[in-house]
Amino acid sequence: MNPFNGRVAVITGGAGGIGFGMAEAFAARGAKIALADLDEPGMAARAETLRGRGVEVLCVRTDVTDRKSVDALADAVWSRFGAAHLVCNNAGIAIAGPLLQMTPDDWRLTMDIDFWGVVHGTYAFVPRMIEQKQGGHLLNTASMAGLVGMSWLGTYCAAKFAVVGFTESLRRELEPHGIGVSVLCPMIVATDITANSLRMRGQEVPKSETPAQPPSAAMKGGVIAVEDVTKRVVAAIENKDFYILTHPEQREFLRRRAARLEEACP
Numbered sequence: 323m324n325p326f327n328g329r330v331a332v333i334t335g336g337a338g339g340i341g342f343g344m345a346e347a348f349a350a351r352g353a354k355i356a357l358a359d360l361d362e363p364g365m366a367a368r369a370e371t372l373r374g375r376g377v378e379v380l381c382v383r384t385d386v387t388d389r390k391s392v393d394a395l396a397d398a399v400w401s402r403f404g405a406a407h408l409v410c411n412n413a414g415i416a417i418a419g420p421l422l423q424m425t426p427d428d429w430r431l432t433m434d435i436d437f438w439g440v441v442h443g444t445y446a447f448v449p450r451m452i453e454q455k456q457g458g459h460l461l462n463t464a465s466m467a468g469l470v471g472m473s474w475l476g477t478y479c480a481a482k483f484a485v486v487g488f489t490e491s492l493r494r495e496l497e498p499h500g501i502g503v504s505v506l507c508p509m510i511v512a513t514d515i516t517a518n519s520l521r522m523r524g525q526e527v528p529k530s531e532t533p534a535q536p537p538s539a540a541m542k543g544g545v546i547a548v549e550d551v552t553k554r555v556v557a558a559i560e561n562k563d564f565y566i567l568t569h570p571e572q573r574e575f576l577r578r579r580a581a582r583l584e585e586a587c588p
């Protein structure tokens with residue numbers, strides 16, 4: 323079965339960046355789209371772009387940190403489209419800085435959005451997807467920071483490692499229900515995540531910093547375009563691949579981590 327044509331895709335963090343890139347890629351393959359984000363004007367503008375291409379789009383202001391808000395999103399999706407098939411828990415922020423300088427608020431915000439947002443999306447959608455018996459696919463956005471610990475990205479790494487662990491477990495449990503599961507683990511992608519994350523914390527965006535800056539120089543690797551990520555995402559959903567990696571540089575970092583673990587075995 324074509325995983326996109328005539329299917330309903332829900333994307334949190336869909337007002338821009340990787341989320342909107344996924345919306346465009348799924349819509350181009352015939353999917354109906356539900357965008358969910360805190361950024362209402364951003365979502366409305368993006369929805370108009372899609373509607374101009376003849377795509378059916380629903381926008382729902384959603385705060386992924388709030389389970390009730392994500393449940394209301396699911397209600398809105400079922401009431402508009404009668405189903406959901408492709409759910410992308412993608413909303414996220416990145417707070418960079420030395421771990422010992424991270425405040426309890428930094429920790430809470432990161433975990434609330436990057437980890438609990440994924441959990442809320444899963445609990446709001448997956449039981450209904452199982453019940454509707456039409457298969458489908460769940461994609462949780464983690465990061466390379468969810469596979470390898472990095473200095474200056476400690477809170478982000480903790481949240482994204484949690485997303486990877488949660489999603490690895492979920493994959494095993496959803497297999498019997500015919501629901502595919504993937505975890506997206508990119509390195510640096512050209513989006514406005516740094517500026518958006520500063521704004522989210524009520525901080526000024528430094529003028530010297532271009533909005534497309536990566537979360538931190540701590541993550542060493544090339545910067546790729548959103549379209550490069552979405553090509554990988556589409557292929558992974560078609561092939562039912564679990565890990566979605568995006569940069570060739572990842573191989574060496576992952577190999578070294580695996581070697582360190584292997585060496586530690588008694």
Ligand SMILES: NC(=O)c1ccc[n+]([C@@H]2O[C@H](COP(=O)([O-])OP(=O)(O)OC[C@H]3O[C@@H](n4cnc5c(N)ncnc54)[C@H](O)[C@@H]3O)[C@@H](O)[C@H]2O)c1
Pocket residue numbers: 334335336337338339340341358359360361384385386387412413414415416435463464465466507508509510511512513514515516518519522536537
């Ligand atoms: N850009 C990168 O280099 C990179 C690398 C690895 C992983 N990621 C992950 O990709 C995902 C998308 O990030 P992006 O780079 O496209 O950034 P982005 O800032 O362009 O998109 C994130 C979106 O999430 C939304 N959002 C934030 N908090 C929210 C909340 N509480 N409820 C609903 N929506 C909320 C924002 O408004 C924004 O539209 C994130 O999970 C991020 O951690 C990004």
